[in-house]
Amino acid sequence: MNERVLIPRNRGFLFLDSHPAGCGQLVADMWRACPAPAVVPEGDGPVALVIGSSAGYGLAATLAGLKRVGIRGIGVSFEKAPTVRRTATAGWYRTAATADFARAAGQDLVLLNGDAFSDSMKEQVADLIEQRFGGRLDYLIYSVAAPRRTDPATGITYASVLKPIGRSNRTKTLVFDDEGVPDVREVETGPAEGDDVEQTVAVMGGADWERWIDHLAGRELLADGFATAALSYIGSPLTAGIYRQGTIGAAKTHLEATARNLDERLGKMVGGRAVTSVNGAAVTQSSTAIPGIALYTGLLRGVLGDGLVPPIRQLADLWDQLTGTAPPALDDEGRIRLDTFELTDRVQAAVAERWEGATTATIAELADVDWFRAEVRRLYGFSVPGIDYTAPVEIDVPWPAPTP
Template sequence: MTERVITPRSRGFLFLDAHPGGCERLVEEMWRSVPTPDTEPVARPDGAPVALVIGSSAGYGLAATVAGLARVGIRGIGVCFEKAPGRRTGTAGWYRTAATARLAREHGRDFVFVNGDAFTDEVKERVAELVAERFGGRVDHLVYSVAAPRRTDTDTGEVYASVLKPIGAAHTTKTLVFDADAAPEVKEVTTEPAEGDDVARTTAVMGGADWRRWVEFLERRNLLAEGFGTVALSYIGSPLTAALYRQGTIGAAKAHLEETARSLDERLSKSVGGRALTSVNAAAVTQSSTAIPGIALYVGLLRGVLGEEMVAPVDQAVELWDRLTGARPLVRDEEGRVRLDGWELDPAVQKAVGERWARATSANVAGLADLDWFGDEVRRLYGFAVPGVDYGAAVEVDVAWPESAR
């Protein structure tokens, strides 16, 4: 037993430790927030649908895992890459995974987790073996939600690192920072444009290459169920952040992801009567998004405009699962994408956020953006600022990874 009091310490938006109790309660809150479906899922003679969630421990991927378990009753496997407790606490995703596994077990869901680099063939092989041995040799759904800074090409051994840069010209944007006393400050930052093979390398990491490899890997082993469907989770965002995001190197990667969806959709339609698509999720505070200049200010302003009308990632995931399982119509946009971001990109909402963005300064930002909410959301990513947790009490940090076999 290794109990200690966990004090939040951070460098900007990056926290050095995570709180196990806070992470656990956060997952419990997510699970409880998932509404009971209006109708019972259609009974299957071969059991509940088998799903793989690649990137299951954080952000949209965690939301998709919890919503799938609580709403649909999926069984299957979550894949993530988290660090075990040691000199420091485990990563927040380590503790969130342990909590998700416990809730799944308590609710009778047969869902297990593999900890490892999803880009590698070794992890794909471990997952394929589990599918064959434990889940009847078939996968019904694959949700892909991987946000990583780098990827090693398993064929060549080359390491690709992604970059966050505009394309064509440098871009200056407002961004939100906090000083040592947690006072909000609006600054302008300039990001130099992509050069050389920056776009190609970012696309290699964050585009559709690994998603395709997952599908093809399972297909070669005859593990795709008839009617198999796969979805990659994505984001478009506001015109206010477009130059650095959707029109930048990451945007090029997202465009490749969408191209991959179209080619996979055609392939799966012919091979198993299946489909592939991208889901455009809406804004949220995630460990990945806080690293992008301008996003913190934008999301804070968006919350200032919408308040409680913002749609949490788990609620977005509920809507996605309803569409994937036929509980709601599977409507796609002209590019073939599922859109969960209509509330964010509503013209009236964007107009109000844009007006606040233009006016925002260090002196007035607290009155324009919901900074208390934003700060708490960042802390909650690491298990802090979760109501009902006694942060003055010692907590067990040496939490075991959930068992992956009966």
């Protein structure tokens, strides 16, 4: 037993500890927010693999797949266990809660903790599909955001960077002081240098996604009609200088090129398909690290209010499109677009006007800063309604073991 009263301590948007009960409640809230299927699936559901299943859109994909489609299969993530001094990472506790919902729904979901970039993880997953799930995989959702990747073929470790390409980028950004008071500042990021672009593409592009498909195809584990989607983001012109036109944008362009290549190959191989899914803005542990994104998301929430579509509802839509329940909402480049609520001319004009007027003095009137700050805290299990944060909580939560 290792019970503690947990007080949120943070450095900027990064929190040192996570609250197990808050993380569990967050998963429960997402489960309730996911719309139930119009027709309850009968029999064993399709076999799915979600890579990056413990956080953000990957977590939403896992929960929406369980509730909306009745998937069974495997989730892969990379989380840290609790120690004597520190709690586990938030994703560890979210994974434990996800396993509880899968078990209650009667779905066989195996959750693995390890390096998704490694060949050993790919082999472990392939063995599970073969031995536990009938040797056929129906869906693969790829949702990985990582600072570095070691290529198993070469042993070279690549590191991603958040930099503009060609010139420096100056943008507004939103921070909070120790008392939670919002502050709008301007930050400048120098341009990519040397092999920054190539390194970022090697981490965040489509190389590992394609390697997963190659590995599973080599083991003859892809079912007829197999479909795969990599989750992506385009965003607003307001953030394009640091995002879509920067090093991360180059990686997303590579991801989309990989989708087109995989789509052609899978069509010939198993009558399958590959797409990128462009999701809308959300507060995630990855997005808060990008300059300008916090300010943009807070302003967007100020414009849309409850019209800002949460990840769980977006991923329910994605599953409907992948399974054929709904027709695919594709753009001219063949990408599934789940961000249309965000990128209309009306919404972007309203956000741009607020962006122009955003200062420390005006930000509370223009953006939903209370919502944004609470969303960041909820990523780590804090500020979740219904949790008594004065009560001790057990932090030694075990990683969920597969059902027999």
